[in-house]
Structures are given as structure tokens and as C-alpha cells.
Amino acid sequence: MTSRAFALTAAALCLGLVVAGVADDVPAPARRVEAGRRLFIESGCHGCHTVGAMGTPIGPDLARLGARWGLDEIExxxxxxxxxxxxxxxxxxExxxxxxxxxxxxxxSLR
Ligand code: HEC
Structure with a gap:
């Protein structure tokens, strides 16, 4: 490999690492939303709430909660x-x- 080709390969690898690093950060909020969606089922929220067609209508429907309540309020x-x-x-x-x-x-995220 010539030194020029080596330099280009090294540069491409670094760029690849940078891009991979960024890409790794991007889905974090999406992963949290997905974890929350699963928790909603596993921790029994859907036993008292609906999100659209899913769940039990004892408490209010939460399908558009994100449009009505801020994150702080929800937490x-x-x-x-x-x-x-x-x-x-x-x-x-608990x-x-x-x-x-x-x-x-x-x-x-429900809006
Ligand atoms: C035993 C039944 C029950 C369970 C389980 C339950 N909720 Fe509720 N939830 C209610 C009721 C009833 C209300 C209506 C307000 C009130 O009187 O408490 C409510 C209100 C809410 C509200 C406010 C909505 C609004 O528009 O006012 C949110 C947000 C909410 N629940 C989220 C959850 C989540 C998330 C879970 C699971 C971790 C959960 N709830 C589990 C019964 C329940």
C-alpha cells in the first residue's frame, strides 16, 4: 500500500468511527420511548388506560397525552x-x- 493510500484508508476509518459514534447516539431517545412503551404494558398501565385501541378504559385515554401534558408534568x-x-x-x-x-x-411521544 502506498503511504497516500494508507493515509486515505486511515482517514476513511476515522470518519467511519466518528459516524458510527454519532449514529450510536441518535437512537438513544428512541430506545427510551421503546422501553417506555414496553413498560406501559408490563407495569400494568394498560390495565387502567387505553392508548387508542389498546388497553382498558378505566382511567383516561392517553393516546394524545404528549399534546396535552409536558414531560415534567407527566413525570x-x-x-x-x-x-x-x-x-x-x-x-x-412502585x-x-x-x-x-x-x-x-x-x-x-404520543401526540
Ligand atoms: C388502578 C388503575 C390505574 C393504573 C394501574 C394506572 N392508572 Fe393512570 N390513572 C388512573 C385514573 C383513574 C386516572 C384519572 C385521574 C385520577 O383520578 O387519578 C389516571 C390518570 C393518569 C394520567 C393523567 C391523564 C389525564 O389526562 O389526566 C396519566 C399520565 C396516567 N394515569 C399514566 C399512567 C401510567 C403511565 C401508568 C402505569 C405506570 C398508570 N397510569 C397506571 C388509573 C390508573
């Missing part, structure tokens, strides 16, 4: 509904902070 609600609304019927659920963030990302 505060999930941490403790009765702290937001003293007469809330929704129970306080959610970790990571679960609250994932559910918040998912719900605020």
Missing part, C-alpha cells in the same frame, strides 16, 4: 399522582426513576 404525576391531585384515583406505583423517565418519554 411528576407518575412519581406520585396524589401529590398532583389530592383526590386522584390512580394509585402511586416505579424507579429510570422507569418514570422511560414512561415519560413514551407518553410525551
Amino acid at each position: 411528576r404525576w407518575l412519581r406520585d399522582p396524589s401529590a398532583q391531585r389530592p383526590r386522584a384515583h390512580m394509585p402511586k406505583l 416505579l424507579s426513576e429510570a422507569q418514570v423517565r422511560a414512561l415519560g418519554a413514551y407518553l410525551s
